[in-house]
Amino acid sequence: MVDLEHVIEAVSELNQLTHKDTHNNMDLNSEGPDPPLEETYKNLFLKQQSFITTLAANTVEEHELPVVDLRRLVAASKEEREKCKQEMVEASKDWGFFQVLNHGISQDILKEMSKEQVKVFREPFNKKKGDKCMNISLSPGSYRWGTPSATCLMQLAWSEAFHIPLTDISDDCSSPNNDINGHITGLSSTVKQFATTVSELAHKLANILAEKLGHDQSTFFAENCLPNTCYLRMNRYPPCPNYSQVFGLMPHTDSDFLTLLYQDQVGGLQLVKDGKWIAVKPNPEALIVNIGDLFQLQAWSNGVYKSVEHRVVANQKVERFSMAYFLCPSYDAVIQSYKQPSMYRKFSFGEYRQQVQDDVRKLGYKIGLSRFLVCS
Template identity: 70%
Template sequence: MASAKVVEHIRKNAVKKQTTMDRNANRSSSDPPFEETYKNLFLKHSIKPLITTPTTTTTIEEHDLPLIDLGQLVAGTAKEREQCKTAIAEASREWGFFQVVNHGISRHILEEMTKEQVKVFREPFNKKKEDNCMNLRLSPGSYRWGSPTPNCLTQLSWSEAFHIPMTDICNTGSTNIDNCNPQVSNLCLTVKQFAITVSELANKLTNILVEKLGHEELTFFEDNCLPNTCYLRMNRYPPCPKYSHVFGLMPHTDSDFLTILYQDQVGGLQLVKDGKWISVKPNPEALIVNIGDLFQAWSNGVYNSVVHRVVANPRLERFSTAYFLCPSGDAIIQSFKEPSIYRKFSFGEYRQQVQQDVKEYGYKIGLSRFLICN
C-alpha cells in the first residue's frame, strides 16, 4: 500500500509538472522574441540596471489615486453633483489622473473583457503578427510589440498590444455582430459592449471638464471626437527576466484628449507627481482616467497630461485595456482662450511629429514642440 501511495504521489507531481511545462510552453510560443530581437541592446547594457533619475527612478512610493464616485452625478443632490464635477476638474489639474467608481460599466463586461483578451494574446506569436489573429480582420499594423527604434534599454517596452480603431471592431464597427466569425463572436460582442459604454463615459467626463473651465461651447468635441476617430488598445505585459533593465511600457504621455483604463490587479502603473514617481495601487472596482496632451493644449495648460509608465514584472503577466478619446486627423487643436501658450496644430501634425521624434530619438518629445515660446 505504501508503495502504491508513493507511485500515486509521483504521478500527481508528474502531471502537475507537465501541466506547468505545457502552460509555460504555450506562453513562450505566444511571447514576442524580445531577447532575440534586442540582443545587441542587452549585450551593451547587460550590467547596468535602470538609472535612478527623475525620468527613470526605481524608488517608488505606493499611492491611491483620487477616487471619485460618479454615482453622485445620477443619485446625488445638486450640491453633491457639483462637488463631484469639481473633484474631477481638481484631480485633472493637480494629478492628471484619477479613478472612478459607479462608472456605469458592469462587472460582467469587465470580466468578459479580460477573459477574451487573454484568449487573443495566448495565440501563437506568428499568428498575432499577421494581423489575422483569430480571424479578427484588423487593420494592418494593429498588432504591436516592443519599441520601434530603441537606442537604449530604457527606451524598450516589454509589452505587446492590439491597437484597434473603433471602425475595426466587428469588421464594420456596427452594433450588429452577425458578420463576426463564430470563433470570435464572444470577443466581438465583448469588445463592442466595452467600447460603447466606455465611450459614453469618456464623453460624460469630457463635458464636465469643459464645463468646469467655464466654457459652454461643446461642439468641438461633438464634431471632432467621433466613434470612428477613437480606438481601443488591448495590452499584455509578459513576465520579464530583464525586469531591472527595461520597462513594461516606457515613460510617456498620451497623445489624445482623455484615456480610460481598465487594468487587472497585478499592478505596475506608475506616474509622476510633484517630481517623483509613485506607484498606483490597483482598485478592483475602479477605472483609471487620465488627461492626454490634446486636453492640456486645449485647456491652455489648466489640465495636466502626466508622464506615466508600466514597470516590468519578473514573474507575473499583466493585462489592461485602454480607450483613447481622439479627434480626426485634420482637427485643429487650439486653446479655448487667449493668450495661448501653445500654437495651433492639427492632430495629424502632432502624431506625425511624435512618430518622427520616436524614430529619430527613440522617445516622444510631445507638447514642448508646440509651445509658442519655442
C-alpha cells in the same frame, strides 16, 4: 520623453521590416503565444551588460489615486452634482489622473472582457502577428510587440498589444460563423460592448472637464472625436527575466484628450507626482482616467490640467493585462485654448501628430506641445 503611439507610427515601416526579417530568419517560438522578445533583443542585453541601474527595483511608494463616484452626477441635489464635477477638475489639476466608480460599465462586461482578452493573447504568436486573431477586420499592423526601433534597453517595451481603431469593430463582428471554436467570436462581441460603453463614458467625462474650463463646446467631442481616430488598446506584459533592466512600457505622456484604463490586480502602473515616481494601487471596481496632451498643458486648458508622465514596470514572475480607450480628435480638428492670451498657437491634431512624428524620426524622442508655444 517618449510618446508610444507616435513612435510606433514614425517607425512603422522600420518595425515591419525588422520584425519580418527576424521572423523569416529564425524559428522563434512560432507555435507558442509569447512574442520572441528575449531572443530578438538579445544584442541590446549583450551590449549593455554593464547597465547597473535597476528600473523596477527602486523603492517606489504605492498610492491610491483620487476617487470620484460618478453616481453623484445624477444626484437630486445640484450642489452634489457640481461637487462631483469639481472633484474631477481638482484631480486633473493636481494629479492628471483619477479613478471613477459607478461608471456605468458593468462588472460583467469588464470581467468578460478580461477573460476573453487572456484567451486572445494565448493564441499562437504567428497567428497574432498576422492580425488574424480576432473576429474583427483588423487593420494591418494592429498587433504590436516590443520596440523594433530601440537602440538601448531604456527604449524597449516588454509587452505586446492589439491597437484597434473603433472603425475596425464592425457591425457584424459577432457573427457565429467565423470561428468554429467559438471563443474568438466571444471576444469580438465583448470588444464591441466594451468599446460602445467606454466611448460614451469618455465623451461624458470630456464634456464635463471642458465645461468646467468655461468651454462652450457642447458638440466638439461628438463632432470631432470619431471612430477612425479613437481606439482601444489591449495590452499584455509577459513575465520578464530581465525585469530590472527594461520597462513594460517606457515613460511617456498620451497625445489624446483622455485615456480610460481598466487594469488587472497585478499592478505595475506608475506615474510622476510632485517630481517623484509613485506606484498606482489597483482597484478592481474602478476605471482610471488620465489627462492627455490635448487637454493638459494642453492647449485646451492653457496649462490648467496636467498630462502626466507615466510608465509600466516589468514583472519577473507574473504577466499583467490592461485595456485602454483613447479619445482622439480627427486630424483636421482645431485645438486652441479656452481663454486668451493663450500659451499655445492654434493647431490641428493632424499638424500636432505630424510634428511629433517628425521629431521622433529626426531626434529619437517627442518634444510635443512646446513646439506650439506662442513666441514671446
